[in-house]
Amino acid sequence: MILSFPLPRLAGIAVLVLSTTSASASIPPPPGAAELAQRGDDIAWTITEGLTTEIGPRMAGTEAEAAARRWAVARLQAMGFANVREEPFDMPVWVRGEEEAWLTGPFLPQKLAIAALGNSASTGTKGIEGDIAYFDSFDALVAAPDHLVKGRIVFIDHKMQPTQDGSGYGYYGRGRFTGPNVAARKGAIAIVIRSIGTDAHRNPHTGVTNFEAGVKPIPAGAISNPDADQLVRQWNRAQQMRAKETPLGYIAEPLRMKLVLTPQDTGIRKSGNVLAEVPGSDPNASPVIVACHLDSWDLGTGAIDDAAGCAIITAAAKHVMSAGQPRRTIRILWAGAEEVGVFGGKAYFEKHGTEKHAVALESDFGADRVWRIDFKLPDSAKELADRLAAAVMPFGVVRGRQPANGGADIGALVQAGVPAIDLAQDGARYFDIHHTPDDTLDKIDPAQLRQNVVVWSAVLAILANSGDAELP
Numbered sequence: 001m002i003l004s005f006p007l008p009r010l011a012g013i014a015v016l017v018l019s020t021t022s023a024s025a026s027i028p029p030p031p032g033a034a035e036l037a038q039r040g041d042d043i044a045w046t047i048t049e050g051l052t053t054e055i056g057p058r059m060a061g062t063e064a065e066a067a068a069r070r071w072a073v074a075r076l077q078a079m080g081f082a083n084v085r086e087e088p089f090d091m092p093v094w095v096r097g098e099e100e101a102w103l104t105g106p107f108l109p110q111k112l113a114i115a116a117l118g119n120s121a122s123t124g125t126k127g128i129e130g131d132i133a134y135f136d137s138f139d140a141l142v143a144a145p146d147h148l149v150k151g152r153i154v155f156i157d158h159k160m161q162p163t164q165d166g167s168g169y170g171y172y173g174r175g176r177f178t179g180p181n182v183a184a185r186k187g188a189i190a191i192v193i194r195s196i197g198t199d200a201h202r203n204p205h206t207g208v209t210n211f212e213a214g215v216k217p218i219p220a221g222a223i224s225n226p227d228a229d230q231l232v233r234q235w236n237r238a239q240q241m242r243a244k245e246t247p248l249g250y251i252a253e254p255l256r257m258k259l260v261l262t263p264q265d266t267g268i269r270k271s272g273n274v275l276a277e278v279p280g281s282d283p284n285a286s287p288v289i290v291a292c293h294l295d296s297w298d299l300g301t302g303a304i305d306d307a308a309g310c311a312i313i314t315a316a317a318k319h320v321m322s323a324g325q326p327r328r329t330i331r332i333l334w335a336g337a338e339e340v341g342v343f344g345g346k347a348y349f350e351k352h353g354t355e356k357h358a359v360a361l362e363s364d365f366g367a368d369r370v371w372r373i374d375f376k377l378p379d380s381a382k383e384l385a386d387r388l389a390a391a392v393m394p395f396g397v398v399r400g401r402q403p404a405n406g407g408a409d410i411g412a413l414v415q416a417g418v419p420a421i422d423l424a425q426d427g428a429r430y431f432d433i434h435h436t437p438d439d440t441l442d443k444i445d446p447a448q449l450r451q452n453v454v455v456w457s458a459v460l461a462i463l464a465n466s467g468d469a470e471l472p
Helices: 013-021 033-037 043-054 065-076 138-143 167-173 179-185 224-238 303-325 344-351 381-395 408-415 446-463
Strands: 082-095 101-105 111-112 115-116 128-135 153-156 190-194 220-223 256-261 266-276 287-293 330-335 359-362 370-376 418-426
Touching: 043 065, 043 115, 043 303, 065 082, 065 266, 065 330, 082 138, 082 303, 082 344, 082 408, 101 115, 101 220, 101 224, 111 167, 111 256, 128 138, 128 224, 153 179, 167 370, 179 190, 179 220, 190 256, 220 224, 220 256, 224 446, 266 287, 266 359, 287 408, 287 446, 303 330, 303 359, 303 446, 330 344, 330 408, 344 408, 359 408, 359 446, 370 381, 370 446, 381 446, 418 446
Parallel strands: 128 153, 153 190, 190 220, 287 330, 287 359, 359 418
Antiparallel strands: 082 266, 101 111, 101 256, 115 220, 128 256, 266 330, 370 418
């Protein structure tokens, strides 16, 4: 895929970092991890390629995810990390079934590209058919009286726009996160949404949805953006046709859809987290935790979401380890079952939440270049933040003005007060690929992946050698 922004040159960047950060006697140069990372090695690429090639899709709670954990343990051990282990947990498992949809009237039938949303109910093998209740946004559905929804198939039209920081996901994502629950409460027989994505490909974007206790789940799916455009055109045409005959002889009727979605809840199954460590020289210093998630959706091979994230944090930790033993332990968390409910992050917090953590970071936004660094650190770490910002500036990374929020798998830790740092990646094309069949290895730019590793290595080396006066 052609990118619309320039790629930074990595050659010689470590030297620039060292000269920049050592300009003041009060800002010591970072250890040599960034210099090692910029030499052109492809540790991160090798991990991403291996996981997507040898395992592929890794749906939470399935045998594929279990195979991915075994693969991860073997790879992390071979790389020389210590204390590599699985930490299992139980979770409810949902699996995909048959998925088909058609617009059936008043025009000639047309098939739609659809994917069921995680936790969708089944239509049964014969499917269901009904009139469409159109809403131009999630808020319009919330405001609608129940009688406009009851007995119909709800459609939410909410075209997401691309942004560098991905900030539109929270706003437009409400249609997927809670839209099915709202539609079910109002009596809909099913719901279909425009995919939460920014592409124009005929690929639907899947993702999880949830129903409140006491709300009976309904079939829920997402159609591709081109198919959503077609549905909207037909909806508008049907409204214009009301009470008059067209040249083709159709009489104005409601827009109708047929759905066949046959997912299944398979009960409680095993998932798990994979952990590894770079042991620190000071056993009394609290560890730095770096996280990603190992599971993926089943439509693609989970390259950008989140094999690349696991590769980035692991390559950076390897470079710090190769540069010399750090003061603090670096703990690597490849979390399980993130996509379907952050079960791995919750399990980690239940097991380790009472332990002291110095700072938490996560990579889960693809593989395009890091462009901004954000902090949520104690007041004692002001000089540390300044040093980190100076260290990454030569890589084209600017300092943000908003507090870091961590990521899904470290969210419980951050909420409990653990300091956090965000290394924000360019998300301009992330939601073209996110949760689609297009999430495959060819979408990763090796140069940008390498820039991630260099930035992460510089940051992680400084954090892992920070003092108690800077971080708890």
